[in-house]
Amino acid sequence: DTGVSQNPRHKITKRGQNVTFRCDPISEHNRLYWYRQTLGQGPEFLTYFQNEAQLEKSRLLSDRFSAERPKGSFSTLEIQRTEQGDSAMYLCASSFTGYGYTFGSGTRLTVV
Amino acid sequence: AQSVTQLDSHVSVSEGTPVLLRCNYSSSYSPSLFWYVQHPNKGLQLLLKYTSAATLVKGINGFEAEFKKSETSFHLTKPSAHMSDAAEYFCVVSDNQGAQKLVFGQGTRLTINP
Numbered sequence: 001d002t003g004v005s006q007n008p009r010h011k012i013t014k015r016g017q018n019v020t021f022r023c024d025p026i027s028e029h030n031r032l033y034w035y036r037q038t039l040g041q042g043p044e045f046l047t048y049f050q051n052e053a054q055l056e057k058s059r060l061l062s063d064r065f066s067a068e069r070p071k072g073s074f075s076t077l078e079i080q081r082t083e084q085g086d087s088a089m090y091l092c093a094s095s096f097t098g099y100g101y102t103f104g105s106g107t108r109l110t111v112v
Numbered sequence: 113a114q115s116v117t118q119l120d121s122h123v124s125v126s127e128g129t130p131v132l133l134r135c136n137y138s139s140s141y142s143p144s145l146f147w148y149v150q151h152p153n154k155g156l157q158l159l160l161k162y163t164s165a166a167t168l169v170k171g172i173n174g175f176e177a178e179f180k181k182s183e184t185s186f187h188l189t190k191p192s193a194h195m196s197d198a199a200e201y202f203c204v205v206s207d208n209q210g211a212q213k214l215v216f217g218q219g220t221r222l223t224i225n226p
Contacts, residue, residue: 048211048213105155
């Protein structure tokens, strides 16, 4: 499978717990994006990396959120002290210099 | 700043009849425009994209869209709906600057009646 892989597919966590999601992009893609999609809405941009550098973050990304892309390969998105409002689908996408986005299937987070 | 407005949150058509999903956009730059489809529990799939070449863009599965700059519209059409077309459709704009991030509309749910 040469697509974008996201793990886990589903995550249920208690409010206040920390969670971490992983995204494995297409190997030759130098850009990696995180989006968040809440129920009934279109995805919204959270952040993006060019290689290992995080170049832009949305105002949606509060201090409880952190993303990394060590060595420009896979990426992780961590949410600390989760809140019910964090419940959403977290989508990862990769591209080569902004062309030809490929999205993963997403990680659905439910905070109870 | 860019934005996208999908004019219908839900469209219902009968199998074999035409499909029209409407989208208006706003962009400060010469935009790239896309339509994505999302089936339940599946990832986003690109249907078609406009990048300042031909204004009539043909995509996969018989879909096409026409870029009309004067109307700031990018409506999606298909001559004959199929049951497998039932899904959520997103109109998307990108500014072709910097991060080239995508700005999504709120989506249109397409229902196909047998």
